[in-house]
Amino acid sequence: MLSNNRASLSTYALFTLAAIGLSTAGCSGTAAPMLGQSLTRFPEDAFPLPADNQASPERIELGRLLFFDPILSQNRRVACGSCHLPERALADSRHLGAALAQEQGGVLPRSTPTIFNVRFQHSQFWDGRADSLETLALMPVENVLEMGSSREQAVRDVAAVPEYVRRFRTAYNTEVDEHALRRALASFLRSVTANAAPVDRYLAGNEPALSSEATEGFELYFGKARCSRCHYLPLFAGTEGPSFVNTEFRITGVPERGQAALTRDLGRGGVSGLPESDAQEFRHAFKAPTLRNIDKTAPYMHNGAFDTLEQVIDFYDRGPEARGYTVPNLDFVLQPGPLGLSSEEKRKLLVFLREGLSDLSQLPGVPASVPSGLQPGGSPPAIE
Numbered sequence: 001m002l003s004n005n006r007a008s009l010s011t012y013a014l015f016t017l018a019a020i021g022l023s024t025a026g027c028s029g030t031a032a033p034m035l036g037q038s039l040t041r042f043p044e045d046a047f048p049l050p051a052d053n054q055a056s057p058e059r060i061e062l063g064r065l066l067f068f069d070p071i072l073s074q075n076r077r078v079a080c081g082s083c084h085l086p087e088r089a090l091a092d093s094r095h096l097g098a099a100l101a102q103e104q105g106g107v108l109p110r111s112t113p114t115i116f117n118v119r120f121q122h123s124q125f126w127d128g129r130a131d132s133l134e135t136l137a138l139m140p141v142e143n144v145l146e147m148g149s150s151r152e153q154a155v156r157d158v159a160a161v162p163e164y165v166r167r168f169r170t171a172y173n174t175e176v177d178e179h180a181l182r183r184a185l186a187s188f189l190r191s192v193t194a195n196a197a198p199v200d201r202y203l204a205g206n207e208p209a210l211s212s213e214a215t216e217g218f219e220l221y222f223g224k225a226r227c228s229r230c231h232y233l234p235l236f237a238g239t240e241g242p243s244f245v246n247t248e249f250r251i252t253g254v255p256e257r258g259q260a261a262l263t264r265d266l267g268r269g270g271v272s273g274l275p276e277s278d279a280q281e282f283r284h285a286f287k288a289p290t291l292r293n294i295d296k297t298a299p300y301m302h303n304g305a306f307d308t309l310e311q312v313i314d315f316y317d318r319g320p321e322a323r324g325y326t327v328p329n330l331d332f333v334l335q336p337g338p339l340g341l342s343s344e345e346k347r348k349l350l351v352f353l354r355e356g357l358s359d360l361s362q363l364p365g366v367p368a369s370v371p372s373g374l375q376p377g378g379s380p381p382a383i384e
Contacts, residue, residue: 042195042234046244047120053134053183055190058171063188065167066181069370070378071157072141074101074148079378080140080185083112086363088383089296090114090192095257095304098381101148108145109265111304114297117290119190120235122247126286126302129271133186138178151178163371188364194292197359199352203234210356217352225316225341225349229333230288236357238288249285252334253320253327257305260324265302281329295354309350317341 049055066072068081078100084090092098097108110126124130130139140146141154149157158164159176172180199218201209210218221227230250232240238248249268256263262284268274269283286302300306306315317339320327341349366377 042200043120043241043244046241049190050132050134050183053187055187056171058167059184059187060191061188062164062167062171063184063186063191064364065164065367065370066158066185067188067364068366068376068378069372070374071161071370071372072147072149072154073378074153075103076374077379078147079376081366081376082378082380083146084115085377085380086366089293089360089363090116091297092381093298093383094381095299095384097146099145100379100381101143101145106145110302111299113289114293115189115192116194116293117192117235117237119193120239120244121237121287121290122239122245123249123287126289127268127271128247128249128287133189134182137182137185137189155181157372161371167371191362192364193362194290194359196361197292197357199236199356200234200359202356211351213348214352214355217348217350218356220341220345220349221352224345225313225339226333227291227349230331231291235290236292237290248288249282250288250331250333251283251285251327251329252316252331253284253325254286254301254303254305255320255323255325257303262320262325262327263303263305267302283329284327291353292357292359295358296360309353310346313341313346313349317346 053059066080067084068079070076070079070082072079082100083092083097085092091114092112094107095111097110097112099106099108113126118124118133122131124133124136125139130136138151138154141149142151155176155178158181165176168174168176168180168184172183174180198209198214202215202218207215230248230252231237234241235244238250239246240248254263255261266279266283268285268287269279269281271279274282294300294309298307298309300309300312306312315323316334319334319338320330322338368376370376
């Protein structure tokens with residue numbers, strides 16, 4: 001397990017490997033104690049499926065059909081898959097999501113994140129306002145900008161389709177109701193994973209899975225570039241091991257797109273119902289998302305502030321103050337100041353992000369047809 005390359009890992013990397021339970025015997029000959037989950041395997045047991053929504057092929061397929069069926073929208077033209085496009089790694093390549101429920105068009109307040117690995121996040125949406133995939137499932141349906149319908153209408157519309165009635169009876173032994181509709185969509189979402197990337201093979205002991213430059217980029221990710229202090233291994237997202245019980249929100253000073261000013265979006269701090277102390281603490285804080293398939297999900301940040309990964313790395317390398325504004329309560333990871341990455345180090349970090357974290361092996365396809373008879377996938381927005 002990393003036996004030939006451990007000697008080149010930074011001190012921080014070695015400390016982190018030991019802290020979450022990966023043996024470092026290649027350095028000293030003595031294995032570190034296993035303290036919990038390991039970097040060499042995905043911690044699926046830390047994210048148990050709900051007791052009433054265990055996975056089955058019937059449930060996943062039912063959820064896939066619903067995901068790509070415009071029947072859930074008021075205008076019958078918008079499916080979940082209208083904004084989470086398979087050809088865009090389940091994002092949409094837009095700076096801000098499209099307001100497809102509105103005849104006059106327009107945009108959503110934030111960008112469309114990929115759904116890859118949402119199973120391994122305890123908080124959903126950029127601001128974490130949903131605490132489970134079942135909670136998330138019908139929120140876009142009710143949003144007047146996204147799908148413009150209601151939970152009650154969605155249930156009625158789906159229940160009016162004989163094939164859906166049959167599929168719900170088979171998958172959940174129930175008639176179509178809100179609870180079953182939520183579970184079906186959530187079951188599909190949990191199946192969309194990206195955990196067979198080159199870095200996963202590398203961590204499992206297959207060192208040639210990463211090129212030499214990607215390996216050097218991985219060391220930078222762990223060390224000088226500080227990426228792993230917000231996007232933790234093995235998830236490469238903001239849920240930290242070894243317990244994996246909390247998905248974190250970070251204040252990194254993302255600017256308004258095209259402006260030298262802090263984003264006006266309050267992020268987590270704007271979620272209704274938070275205690276006042278939390279609302280203040282999390283002003284302009286956003287979920288640290290998965291970096292898996294990051295090369296395929298541009299533009300970046302909650303508001304599409306950056307068009308390329310090069311721009312993202314440059315932003316974190318220089319820090320927000322280099323853009324001419326200050327950030328109240330800036331995350332502690334960024335407080336030490338600029339990273340000081342050389343152009344060659346930035347290039348190697350990019351190699352790792354692009355080569356090491358890409359995996360489309362579980363990419364779902366758009367069904368040839370959906371039970372409603374509507375256009376599968378609905379009417380996706382034009383790519384910017």
